[in-house]
Amino acid sequence: MSDPDVSMDSNVSMSDMSMISADDSNVSMVDKDFLTRLAEDSSNTADPLPLSSEALKTAEITEQLLRADRGVRLRALCRALPACPPEWLHNSLIALAQADSSSEAALSAMLLTVKHRPSRRGVPADGDVVPRWDTCGHCRTVYDAGRERLMGECRYHPGALCDDDERIASWSEIYEDSRARRTSSLKLGQLLWTCCGLAGDARGCVVSQHHPKRVSRPQMPT
Secondary structure, three states: OOOHHHHOOOOOOHHHHOOOOOOHHHOOOOOHHHHHHHHHHHHOOOOOOOOOHHHHHHHHHHHHHHHOOHHHHHHHHHHHHHHOOHHHHHHHHHHHHHHOHHHHHHHHHHHEEEOOOOOOOOOOOHHHEEEOEEEEOOOOOEEEOOOOOOOOOEEEOOOEEEEOOEEEEEHHHHHHOHHHHHHHOOOHHHOEEOOOOOEOOOOOOEEEOOOEOOOOOOOOOO
Protein backbone atom coordinates (compact mmCIF):
# COMPACT_ATOMS: atom_id res chain seq x y z
CA MET A 1 0.00 0.00 0.00
CA SER A 2 1.47 3.36 -0.98
CA ASP A 3 2.11 6.27 1.34
CA PRO A 4 -1.14 8.32 1.44
CA ASP A 5 0.75 11.57 1.85
CA VAL A 6 2.75 10.86 -1.28
CA SER A 7 0.08 9.41 -3.58
CA MET A 8 -2.33 12.29 -3.03
CA ASP A 9 0.11 14.87 -4.39
CA SER A 10 -0.52 15.45 -8.10
CA ASN A 11 2.77 17.35 -8.48
CA VAL A 12 4.81 14.17 -8.03
CA SER A 13 4.92 12.02 -11.18
CA MET A 14 4.45 8.26 -11.08
CA SER A 15 8.00 7.79 -12.43
CA ASP A 16 9.37 9.82 -9.52
CA MET A 17 7.44 7.80 -6.98
CA SER A 18 7.91 4.35 -8.53
CA MET A 19 11.30 3.96 -6.86
CA ILE A 20 10.04 5.03 -3.43
CA SER A 21 9.22 2.22 -1.01
CA ALA A 22 6.10 2.57 1.10
CA ASP A 23 7.81 1.00 4.10
CA ASP A 24 9.75 3.58 6.11
CA SER A 25 11.80 0.78 7.64
CA ASN A 26 13.48 0.22 4.27
CA VAL A 27 14.72 3.80 4.09
CA SER A 28 18.17 4.05 5.67
CA MET A 29 19.90 6.65 3.52
CA VAL A 30 19.71 9.44 6.08
CA ASP A 31 18.03 8.67 9.39
CA LYS A 32 18.29 9.61 13.01
CA ASP A 33 20.45 6.61 13.88
CA PHE A 34 22.97 7.64 11.24
CA LEU A 35 23.09 11.22 12.57
CA THR A 36 23.40 9.89 16.12
CA ARG A 37 26.43 7.81 15.14
CA LEU A 38 28.05 10.86 13.60
CA ALA A 39 27.42 12.83 16.77
CA GLU A 40 28.88 10.06 18.94
CA ASP A 41 32.01 9.87 16.78
CA SER A 42 32.51 13.60 17.23
CA SER A 43 32.01 13.45 21.01
CA ASN A 44 34.57 10.64 21.41
CA THR A 45 37.49 12.71 20.16
CA ALA A 46 40.15 13.61 22.71
CA ASP A 47 39.72 17.35 22.27
CA PRO A 48 36.46 18.06 20.44
CA LEU A 49 36.35 21.32 18.56
CA PRO A 50 33.40 23.67 19.06
CA LEU A 51 30.92 23.68 16.21
CA SER A 52 30.77 26.81 14.09
CA SER A 53 27.57 28.81 13.89
CA GLU A 54 27.03 27.55 10.34
CA ALA A 55 27.45 23.91 11.43
CA LEU A 56 25.00 24.43 14.29
CA LYS A 57 22.52 26.00 11.88
CA THR A 58 22.89 23.02 9.50
CA ALA A 59 22.33 20.57 12.36
CA GLU A 60 19.24 22.49 13.44
CA ILE A 61 17.79 22.46 9.92
CA THR A 62 18.51 18.73 9.59
CA GLU A 63 16.70 18.03 12.84
CA GLN A 64 13.70 20.04 11.67
CA LEU A 65 13.63 18.16 8.34
CA LEU A 66 13.64 14.79 10.13
CA ARG A 67 10.65 15.90 12.20
CA ALA A 68 8.70 16.65 9.02
CA ASP A 69 6.47 13.98 7.51
CA ARG A 70 8.25 11.68 5.03
CA GLY A 71 5.74 12.49 2.30
CA VAL A 72 6.46 16.20 2.73
CA ARG A 73 10.20 15.58 2.35
CA LEU A 74 9.76 13.38 -0.74
CA ARG A 75 7.59 15.94 -2.51
CA ALA A 76 10.10 18.67 -1.68
CA LEU A 77 12.96 16.53 -3.00
CA CYS A 78 11.16 16.00 -6.33
CA ARG A 79 10.90 19.78 -6.68
CA ALA A 80 14.47 20.46 -5.52
CA LEU A 81 16.39 18.03 -7.74
CA PRO A 82 15.79 19.79 -11.11
CA ALA A 83 17.11 23.08 -9.68
CA CYS A 84 20.14 21.53 -7.95
CA PRO A 85 23.54 22.45 -9.50
CA PRO A 86 24.91 19.27 -11.18
CA GLU A 87 28.33 19.51 -9.50
CA TRP A 88 26.78 19.91 -6.05
CA LEU A 89 24.43 16.99 -6.65
CA HIS A 90 27.33 14.86 -7.93
CA ASN A 91 29.44 15.55 -4.83
CA SER A 92 26.46 15.02 -2.51
CA LEU A 93 25.72 11.57 -3.95
CA ILE A 94 29.35 10.50 -3.63
CA ALA A 95 29.50 11.74 -0.03
CA LEU A 96 26.28 9.87 0.74
CA ALA A 97 27.63 6.65 -0.79
CA GLN A 98 30.86 6.95 1.18
CA ALA A 99 29.04 7.58 4.47
CA ASP A 100 26.50 4.75 4.38
CA SER A 101 26.79 1.28 2.82
CA SER A 102 23.02 0.96 2.28
CA SER A 103 22.99 4.22 0.32
CA GLU A 104 25.99 3.07 -1.72
CA ALA A 105 24.25 -0.21 -2.60
CA ALA A 106 21.06 1.59 -3.67
CA LEU A 107 22.96 4.11 -5.83
CA SER A 108 25.05 1.33 -7.39
CA ALA A 109 21.92 -0.60 -8.38
CA MET A 110 20.51 2.47 -10.13
CA LEU A 111 23.64 3.93 -11.74
CA LEU A 112 25.98 1.00 -12.46
CA THR A 113 25.89 -2.15 -14.56
CA VAL A 114 28.18 -5.12 -15.30
CA LYS A 115 29.83 -4.94 -18.71
CA HIS A 116 31.13 -8.50 -19.04
CA ARG A 117 30.26 -11.88 -17.65
CA PRO A 118 31.45 -12.38 -14.06
CA SER A 119 34.58 -14.40 -13.40
CA ARG A 120 34.50 -18.05 -12.35
CA ARG A 121 33.92 -17.03 -8.75
CA GLY A 122 30.97 -14.90 -9.77
CA VAL A 123 32.62 -11.64 -8.71
CA PRO A 124 32.89 -8.92 -11.41
CA ALA A 125 36.37 -7.49 -11.84
CA ASP A 126 37.14 -3.78 -11.53
CA GLY A 127 36.88 -3.21 -15.28
CA ASP A 128 33.57 -5.08 -15.51
CA VAL A 129 31.61 -2.58 -13.40
CA VAL A 130 30.76 0.41 -15.62
CA PRO A 131 28.34 3.37 -15.61
CA ARG A 132 24.84 2.35 -16.63
CA TRP A 133 24.19 5.47 -18.71
CA ASP A 134 26.60 6.42 -21.47
CA THR A 135 26.71 8.57 -24.62
CA CYS A 136 27.20 6.91 -27.99
CA GLY A 137 30.42 8.06 -29.61
CA HIS A 138 28.80 7.90 -33.07
CA CYS A 139 25.24 9.26 -32.89
CA ARG A 140 25.54 11.11 -29.53
CA THR A 141 22.49 9.30 -28.12
CA VAL A 142 22.37 8.63 -24.36
CA TYR A 143 21.73 4.90 -23.92
CA ASP A 144 21.45 2.25 -21.20
CA ALA A 145 24.69 0.24 -21.24
CA GLY A 146 23.03 -2.49 -19.17
CA ARG A 147 20.71 -3.51 -22.01
CA GLU A 148 21.61 -5.85 -24.84
CA ARG A 149 23.02 -4.03 -27.84
CA LEU A 150 20.94 -4.27 -31.03
CA MET A 151 22.04 -3.74 -34.61
CA GLY A 152 20.24 -0.71 -36.02
CA GLU A 153 19.91 1.23 -32.76
CA CYS A 154 22.61 3.62 -33.99
CA ARG A 155 22.73 5.42 -37.35
CA TYR A 156 25.37 7.99 -38.23
CA HIS A 157 27.49 9.49 -41.01
CA PRO A 158 31.25 8.86 -40.71
CA GLY A 159 32.02 11.58 -43.26
CA ALA A 160 31.76 15.37 -43.29
CA LEU A 161 29.28 17.88 -44.69
CA CYS A 162 30.46 19.75 -47.74
CA ASP A 163 29.26 22.33 -50.24
CA ASP A 164 30.98 22.57 -53.64
CA ASP A 165 33.71 20.20 -52.43
CA GLU A 166 34.45 22.50 -49.47
CA ARG A 167 34.40 20.83 -46.05
CA ILE A 168 31.82 22.47 -43.76
CA ALA A 169 31.57 20.39 -40.60
CA SER A 170 31.70 16.82 -39.37
CA TRP A 171 28.80 14.87 -37.89
CA SER A 172 30.17 15.48 -34.39
CA GLU A 173 30.49 19.23 -34.90
CA ILE A 174 26.94 19.48 -36.20
CA TYR A 175 25.24 17.45 -33.48
CA GLU A 176 27.52 18.14 -30.51
CA ASP A 177 26.77 21.87 -30.35
CA SER A 178 23.10 22.84 -30.13
CA ARG A 179 23.82 26.31 -31.48
CA ALA A 180 25.54 24.85 -34.54
CA ARG A 181 22.57 22.54 -35.01
CA ARG A 182 20.12 25.47 -34.97
CA THR A 183 22.11 27.64 -37.37
CA SER A 184 22.75 24.75 -39.76
CA SER A 185 19.26 23.24 -39.81
CA LEU A 186 17.99 25.48 -42.61
CA LYS A 187 20.80 24.60 -45.04
CA LEU A 188 21.46 20.96 -44.13
CA GLY A 189 19.38 19.80 -47.07
CA GLN A 190 21.58 21.80 -49.44
CA LEU A 191 24.78 20.15 -48.18
CA LEU A 192 26.13 16.70 -48.98
CA TRP A 193 27.80 14.03 -46.88
CA THR A 194 31.22 13.07 -48.19
CA CYS A 195 30.78 9.48 -47.00
CA CYS A 196 27.69 8.65 -49.06
CA GLY A 197 26.74 11.67 -51.18
CA LEU A 198 23.34 11.96 -49.50
CA ALA A 199 21.77 15.26 -48.46
CA GLY A 200 22.84 16.70 -45.13
CA ASP A 201 19.47 16.04 -43.49
CA ALA A 202 19.40 12.34 -44.52
CA ARG A 203 19.53 9.58 -41.92
CA GLY A 204 22.92 8.13 -41.11
CA CYS A 205 24.29 5.89 -43.84
CA VAL A 206 26.03 3.55 -41.38
CA VAL A 207 23.83 1.21 -39.32
CA SER A 208 25.51 0.01 -36.16
CA GLN A 209 25.25 -0.48 -32.40
CA HIS A 210 25.82 2.15 -29.74
CA HIS A 211 29.44 2.49 -28.66
CA PRO A 212 30.54 4.44 -25.57
CA LYS A 213 32.02 7.88 -25.96
CA ARG A 214 35.47 8.11 -24.42
CA VAL A 215 35.46 10.77 -21.72
CA SER A 216 37.80 11.62 -18.85
CA ARG A 217 36.83 10.27 -15.46
CA PRO A 218 35.79 12.89 -12.85
CA GLN A 219 37.91 13.08 -9.73
CA MET A 220 36.38 12.07 -6.43
CA PRO A 221 35.99 14.99 -3.99
CA THR A 222 38.46 15.10 -1.11
